[in-house]
Amino acid sequence: MISLTDFLVVSAVLFCVGLYMIVSKQNAIQILIGIELMLNAAILNLVAFGKYDRFNNGGQMFALFAIVLAAATTAVALAIILNVYKQYKTIDPGKIDKLGD
């Protein structure tokens, strides 16, 4: 029997890997992948905690919603990355520093 703690550890590892990717990668696509990993860590948590709600399957439901939303945001994010590439000829977020002064 796999215990809840194992799920949470896997989820935390996933989250940390995602976070590391977000702050260290120099490619927007990889950052996006990092975001997906963190999102999936959260979803894994939802599913893992869903065992305490066997009647309504609230956890499973939320996980489904989150997957759909993740797909949608990924689509939007990819579109933004495309546009950014058109504008700056790069997708390295370190070089896109027009937000500064």
Place this chain on the structure above:
Amino acid sequence: MDNFLQAIDTLTIKFTLAAVLLPLLAFIINLAIPGKNNKITGWISTGAILASTVLSVFVFSRVWNSHQVHQLVTWFTIGDTKVYAGVLLNNLSVLMLLLVNLIALPVHIYSTAYMNNDKGYNRYFAFLSLFCFSMLALAVADNLVLFYIFWELVGFSSYLLIGFWFTRDKAVQANKKAFIMNRIGDIGLLTAILIIYATFHTFDINILFGPNSIIKSISFFNKGEWFTPLTGYFTIPGVSYHLDAIWQYVAFGGIFLAVAAKSAQFPLHTWLPDAMEGPTSVSALIHAATMVAAGVFLLGRVYPMFNNTELTILAIIGCFTAFMAATIALTQNDLKRILAYSTISQLGYMIMAMGIGAYSSSLFHLVTHAFFKCLLFLVAGIVIHQMAHVRDDNKLNIDPQSILNMGGLRKKMPLTFITALIGGLALIGLPFTSGYLSKDGILIQAFQWSEGKSFVYMLIPVFALLTTWLTAFYVTRLIVKVFFGDLRLLKTYPSAKLHITDGGWQYSVPLVILAAGSLFPFFALNPVAYEHSWLFKAFSTGSSPATERVFHIVVPVGVNILSVLVIYGAYVIYAGKKLNPFSPAGALWRLSFNEWYFDRFYNKYIIKPLMALCRGVFRFDRRVIDTFIHSIAYAGMALAKLAAWTDQYIIDGFLYLVTDIVKAIGNFARRFQGGKVQYYLYSMLVVILVIFLLKTLI
């Protein structure tokens, strides 16, 4: 009738103003004329003085022995006090007006020839006109303030003319001396004017000293205070009209100083002999006839304010000055210096005459003296001029003014000799000259005055008599040495060529005019009775007492017999070949030759201590005051440096520290705002981690 009189008076006033202002106009024009030796300036000045003379003759004829003419206008107002300026014409002022013109006219004519080759011809005539203007204005001023102004101007123009040859060091020294001595007198006059004003609240000479003199009529002494109840004239509420009696004496002292300085009386007489450094024509006009008479004129103006003690002081000083100057004149060798001391001596006579109450004789002597002394100076000028020519022609090294080089000039310059003789005899006071009339008047009145007084008072007429004989001696010595015997110059320089003449008409006409004025008919028809002279009558007040008769015969006869003996004696002594008949070693001779050591005394006991004091004060200023001020400056600078250091390192340092901190914070903070998205995320992560860490730790 009154209107007619007034119209005539207005005309008189206008003529007077014109007579006074014409020389001023000449002065201004001469200043404007370019060049240094432009002959036209001489004729402008002479023309002005000629016109002025004609006008003053008219004014004289209108006012003399007639009514007094006085017109004034408001000059300025201070508070409630109005000060008037105007013209006051009475016997005294028209006499002075005419006298100054009559003397100035021949001097001007003479000067056109005398100064002919001088580089400063323009300047000379400009200054001469300025002097004439001030002197004429002084004569007619009706107000003590105006009087003071012209008194100063006279002194100033005299200063300019004494130092006319300002490249000569001696002339500069002389005019400085004259100016400083005159300043002492001016301070006295100013003091006297202020005291008189403080007491009487008016400057008007007519009100103060005129026929209804308020000084005489309503001021009186009571218990040591000087009261002036001026109810009729000016009443200013809250002003008390009395001063301590001492102030009356202070005012007298001031006026005495002024008179002594201008008229060269002891103790302020030493400037006059030195003033001979100016051109001789200037000496003739200013330092013999007119300016030096201003002191006597001032006495004549303010005469009513003196009391008996003060008059006696005047008499003593005048007599002493007359005697002292006469003894000095005995041994001098400089032609002009002898005449200068003779002038001082004669002025002493006038002051003495004022002191003994011989008011009219004093003014009479003033007038006659002006003529013959001016004449003698002009003669001296011609002689000196000729001697200077001889010196220049032969390139000799002689002093043209020294009478030791002269002699025998009567054959070379007969007209000059004759006029000099007339002037000399008038100066001695022999009969048939004008000097006889005026001088014997003074002597007779001096004896009359001392009669019935103690023995000490007798000394004054006795010394006056002695002075007369001394005068006879030195005048004879002068004339004999200059005009008789042989030309001593030829003994030292036998080869010298001589061209000595009387000179042109510009020399002879003034001499003749002045010589005529030195004879008796000009003043009185009776050559031996001074009371019959028109000039004396105009000023004399009362009838003469019976005792005068005795003196009237004894004094002139005694004086003149002895004078003639003295003249003969002097002639015998000096016409001989001996150059210096008296031993120069004698104490009296040295006293006289060194001018009674007055200059040496003043140098040693007044000028030297004064200079020492000045130097001491200068040193004190340098060492003490300057050091003190410098140390204050150093202290200030040190303080300023300290302040600058504090400002730079403490106040500025603090501010720089603040800005550096702000800058450091800013630099630190801006690194988080680099515009890179990942850094934002990174920092958010760090912050959250820190918060969590803190949460678990606390």
